[in-house]
Amino acid sequence: MTISEISKKCNISPDTLRYYEKVGLLSYVNRTSGGIRNYTEQDCAQVEFVKCMRSAGLSIEVLQKYFELFKRGKSTLKARRDLLAKERENLQMRFRELQDTIKRLDYKISVYDKALKSKSKELKF
Amino acid sequence: MTISEISKKCNISPDTLRYYEKVGLLSYVNRTSGGIRNYTEQDCAQVEFVKCMRSAGLSIEVLQKYFELFKRGKSTLKARRDLLAKERENLQMRFRELQDTIKRLDYKISVYDKALKSKSKELKF
DNA sequence: ATAGCAGTTGGAGTTAACTCCAAGTCAAGC
DNA sequence: GCTTGACTTGGAGTTAACTCCAACTGCTAT
Numbered sequence: 001m002t003i004s005e006i007s008k009k010c011n012i013s014p015d016t017l018r019y020y021e022k023v024g025l026l027s028y029v030n031r032t033s034g035g036i037r038n039y040t041e042q043d044c045a046q047v048e049f050v051k052c053m054r055s056a057g058l059s060i061e062v063l064q065k066y067f068e069l070f071k072r073g074k075s076t077l078k079a080r081r082d083l084l085a086k087e088r089e090n091l092q093m094r095f096r097e098l099q100d101t102i103k104r105l106d107y108k109i110s111v112y113d114k115a116l117k118s119k120s121k122e123l124k125f
Numbered sequence: 126m127t128i129s130e131i132s133k134k135c136n137i138s139p140d141t142l143r144y145y146e147k148v149g150l151l152s153y154v155n156r157t158s159g160g161i162r163n164y165t166e167q168d169c170a171q172v173e174f175v176k177c178m179r180s181a182g183l184s185i186e187v188l189q190k191y192f193e194l195f196k197r198g199k200s201t202l203k204a205r206r207d208l209l210a211k212e213r214e215n216l217q218m219r220f221r222e223l224q225d226t227i228k229r230l231d232y233k234i235s236v237y238d239k240a241l242k243s244k245s246k247e248l249k250f
Numbered sequence: 251a252t253a254g255c256a257g258t259t260g261g262a263g264t265t266a267a268c269t270c271c272a273a274g275t276c277a278a279g280c
Numbered sequence: 281g282c283t284t285g286a287c288t289t290g291g292a293g294t295t296a297a298c299t300c301c302a303a304c305t306g307c308t309a310t
Contacts (some may be wrong), residue, residue: 127286
C-alpha cells in the first residue's frame with residue numbers, strides 16, 4: 001500500500017505518517033525500488049494502534065519508548081507489559097475524571113434549562 | 126485571597142492564573158489598593174470550573190467563547206446552554222472512545238501475560 | 251521525450267497552552 | 281530609611297505534535 005492509501009484508510013495525513021516513521025512510531029517501512037514507501041498489512045495495523053493510543057492521549061514519547069523496547073527484542077516483554085499497564089491506569093483515571101466532568105456539565109445544563117424556563121434569572125458563570 | 130493562595134488551593138500556577146485572566150477565562154479579578162489581585166470565593170469557583178473543563182479537554186478558545194457570551198448578559202442564556210451541550214456531546218464521544226481504548230489495552234496486556242507465561246513467543250508489536 | 255503527478259527528503263514553520271523573565275511596585279519588619 | 285519578599289506588567293521563550301515547503305525523483309500516458 002502507498003502512503004496515500006494508508007492515509008485514506010486510517011485517516012492520518014501523509015505528513016503525519018512520515019513523521020511517525022521518522023520519530024520511531026513505525027518500524028522502518030519498506031520502499032519499492034524507486035524509493036516509495038510500501039506499507040504492509042502489519043504496518044497498517046501498527047498505524048491503527050498508534051492512532052488509537054494517540055487519540056486516547058498517550059504521548060509520542062511513551063509510544064517511542066514502547067517501540068524502542070520492542071526493537072530490543074523478547075527480553076523486554078515484561079517492560080512493555082508494564083509500560084502498557086501503567087498507561088492503562090492513567091487512562092482509567094482520566095476515564096473517571098471525564099465521567100465526573102460529564103455529570104457536572106449535565107447538572108450545569110439542567111440549571112440553564114431551569115433558568116430558561118423561568119425567563120428571569122441569570123447565573124453566576 | 127491572594128494569587129498564591131488560589132494557586133495552592135486549586136493547584137494551578139500563578140502564571141497560569143494570570144494567563145487565564147488575560148485571555149478572558151476569569152472576569153477581571155479585583156485588586157487591592159496596592160494593585161494586588163484579591164480573589165473572591167466566586168472567582169475561586171470559576172477557576173475550579175475552568176480547571177475542570179480544561180482537564181477534560183475543552184479548549185481555551187471554547188471557554189473564551191463561553192465567558193464572552195456570559196459578559197453579554199441574559200440574552201445569551203440559550204447560546205451558552207447550547208455551547209455546553211455541544212461540548213458535553215464531544216466529551217461523551219471521547220468517553221466512549223476511551224472506554225474502547227482501555228478495553229483494547231486490557232486485551233493487549235492479557236496477550237503479554239500469556240506470552241510471559243509461555244516464555245517463548247514474541248508479539249507483532 | 252516530455253508533461254504531470256505522486257512520491258521523496260531535510261528542515262523550517264505553526265499552533266495551543268502555557269511558562270519564564272526583567273524591570274518595577276508595595277507593605278512589613280528591622 | 282532600607283532590605284526583603286510577594287506581587288505587578290508586557291512580552292519573550294518553550295514544548296509537543298504536527299504541518300508545510302522547496303527541491304528533487306521516477307513512473308505513466310500522450
